[in-house]
Amino acid sequence: MNITKDLVPSIAYQVRTQEGVLVDEAPVNQPLEYLHGHNNLVEGLEKALEGKAVGDVFEVRVKPEEGYGEYNDNMVQRVPKDVFMGVDELEVVCVLLRTRI
Structure with missing residues (x-):
């Protein structure tokens, strides 16, 4: 079956920066639907x-x-660190898309 409109596919994917750093993923055992x-x-x-x-x-x-x-x-929003109470460490990432179904 091919992906078409109104279908609910499950995809496993990895998102990497241009430098190849992994910033997000949905592994095969936890795919995105x-x-x-x-x-x-x-x-x-x-x-x-x-x-x-x-x-x-x-x-x-x-x-x-x-x-x-x-x-x-101009679209970057600065948020004070104290807004993230209970979060010990924050890091900045860049998101690009790479997908596997």
């Missing part, structure tokens, strides 16, 4: 998943205009 064709993922990823089948392995590079847009320093 989503409703396809309803803008639940960024446009570029959803387009790349369209028509894929169980067992397909591929890499996706989402262009800014099909993701979250170009970086805009």
Whole structure:
């Protein structure tokens, strides 16, 4: 069965920075399920998943205009550290998409 609109596929994926640092993942034993064709993922990823089948392995590079847009320093929101009470360590990450279904 191929991924089409209104299907709920399960995808295992890894998100890495341009330097290859792993910043997010849904492993095979805990895949992400989503409703396809309803803008639940960024446009570029959803387009790349369209028509894929169980067992397909591929890499996706989402262009800014099909993701979250170009970086805009004016859109960065500074949040005081004390807002995160009980969190010992925070780190900044960059998110790119790589998907395996």
